[in-house]
Amino acid sequence: MRSRQIGATLLSAAALVGSLAACGGGEATTVLQKATNDKKLTIGVKYDQPGMGLKKPDGTVEGFDVDVAKYIAKELGVEESGITWKEARSANRETFLQQGQVDLIVATYSITEARKPKVTFAGPFYVAHQDTLVRADDTSITSLDSLKGKRICQVTGSNSWKNIAEGTNLQSKKIDVTLVAAGAYDECITKLKGDALDAVTTDDMILAGYAKREGSSLKVTGAPFTDEKYGVGLKKGDKETCEAVNKAITKMYSDGTIKTLFDKHFSGTGLNFTATAAPPAEGCA
Structure with missing residues (x-):
């Protein structure tokens, strides 16, 4: 009889653990879940590009990409104080995502067919040339x-x-x-x-x-010859977070934030903000 009672207790405990995991108590499997559970994100940005992503002498970072990243993080549930910034150079962006060293990359990251097999891209949030x-x-x-x-x-x-x-x-x-x-x-x-x-x-x-x-x-020179679709890089397959980021990008255009950020960093440079709506999303493949 005692062995039956012990067995029943163990089964009940297992069921409770399973229930807690189903309710969000388990380990996060997407960046969105991590943002929701931990209120923290590690985001890769450039440290050496004035206007886009630049590390200042006091250790803080600034730029258009940085501000876009802050907006997206907040829409995912993470305040600026919960962001850890990490330098993402052109050569290490895919590796950082694959190894989980960063959760998102917002670093003049053009969406290309060659990169899509390695990265899930949200966006684009802006089309440069x-x-x-x-x-x-x-x-x-x-x-x-x-x-x-x-x-x-x-x-x-x-x-x-x-x-x-x-x-x-x-x-x-x-x-x-x-x-x-x-x-x-x-x-x-x-x-x-x-x-x-x-x-x-x-x-x-x-x-x-x-x-x-x-x-x-x-x-x-003022003679552009390509379209560069700036995306938000995510670990390959994180469709849930990609869709959430796309919603944030749409909101960033509808509430006027994107133009405010553009003007903040590029007023007086000769570049003009001409977009009337968010660029069509590439799809969260």
């Missing part, structure tokens, strides 16, 4: 075609150089250029100013941030 940054006294580079024979920066992990050298641009033109390797865009700017290359070509928002920081020494 690739352009070119040159020294202010350079009049030889005014268009995609005029990059022929020039030295351009090749940042590890970025696809920007491919859009020129491999022809994945709106004009489908392959331009014969010389690639100069760099680990990050800040290194590109140093090389450009030091005459170690002729042009830095990537998204216009990134270039505008650098041009604003450097003052009159550099200029953006």
